[in-house]
């Protein structure tokens with residue numbers, strides 16, 4: 001069977017969660033898509049939420065269930081749904097993986113070697129791969145890396161200004177993340193623009209992926225030229241619970257003056273900072289926009305800092321592009337929070353971005369659309385729902401079509 005004409009099972013394993021989706025090929029109806037989530041794995045509260053082949057929602061308790069047990073339970077519920085390949089999200093591919101890779105022993109070993117760079121994520125991704133290899137030893141499986149899209153960064157964008165042997169001996173450099181999403185939405189913006197027949201490209205896009213994790217990216221002619229995340233997903237923007245950029249002297253200061261351990265500081269920066277730390281209320285932007293409307297001072301401050309830092313990052317990344325054709329908002333916040341788009345764009349009018357306030361408010365949820373003031377701006381402002389699962393399925397099919405094993 002051609003891989004382009006059949007469905008792909010996409011697996012995204014976190015440390016205690018497993019997201020899955022069966023992505024139909026382009027020749028199949030979109031309604032054939034099925035997705036769900038297993039969460040709290042390894043705890044008594046482990047459960048699966050999904051939809052059956054008939055489209056009926058179900059919740060299944062699997063107390064103490066691990067990734068493999070959850071996957072087996074999911075597959076029982078999906079009986080009769082055919083797929084011919086499996087695509088896995090893998091967070092860190094280091095410098096080794098510049099593209100998606102068909103999974104074999106060498107690829108597994110290389111992913112394992114990258115684990116020191118992503119100690120929480122890569123082991124979970126490997127667990128998912130091991131489970132599906134056991135369950136489907138004969139199906140082709142592909143790893144799609146969050147970092148691969150950013151392997152086109154020029155060296156001046158990916159080097160840190162630290163002693164050279166930090167890089168040459170320990171591979172301390174900027175890698176970037178959310179590459180699957182940045183690639184998907186920038187490709188879509190390009191094809192939607194080409195459909196309008198106004199320009200033939202190449203196109204330069206600034207992308208803001210704003211979910212629980214947030215990052216910006218400068219994309220020129222389909223290639224990432226710079227991005228806000230670095231060695232780890234802690235660098236860059238203010239996020240739900242992550243601080244983003246801080247003075248690198250702060251951890252040493254806290255250690256010296258308060259005796260805090262680096263492990264404690266790492267937890268504070270990753271889990272207790274960002275929107276949560278600033279607001280003292282929540283890491284969730286919907287909660288914060290509602291609280292800000294009621295006058296909650298912490299929520300107001302968190303939103304101001306979030307938007308200012310986002311605008312500053314986009315302006316900085318504009319230096320990477322020979323020309324700017326537009327800005328793309330995506331991720332849960334980028335797609336659904338008009339207030340955040342408006343506050344951010346108010347700081348970017350000097351770059352030629354002018355928002356149509358009405359279009360910003362009335363854009364239908366879940367659909368791609370343009371929200372710039374057409375009469376006064378040369379630059380497009382897109383809102384494009386991301387679809388990392390569809391991108392992983394597309395890259396899986398493309399790889400298998402290009403290099404069938406037999």
Ligand code: ADP
Pocket residue numbers: 210211212213240283284285286287289331332333336337
């Ligand atoms: P993840 O990175 O986990 O995939 P999402 O892309 O789903 O996360 O984004 C989650 C974020 O999107 C949360 O902060 C959530 O509050 C925010 N969000 C979703 N809908 C809205 C909304 N209508 N208004 C404001 N924020 C929203």
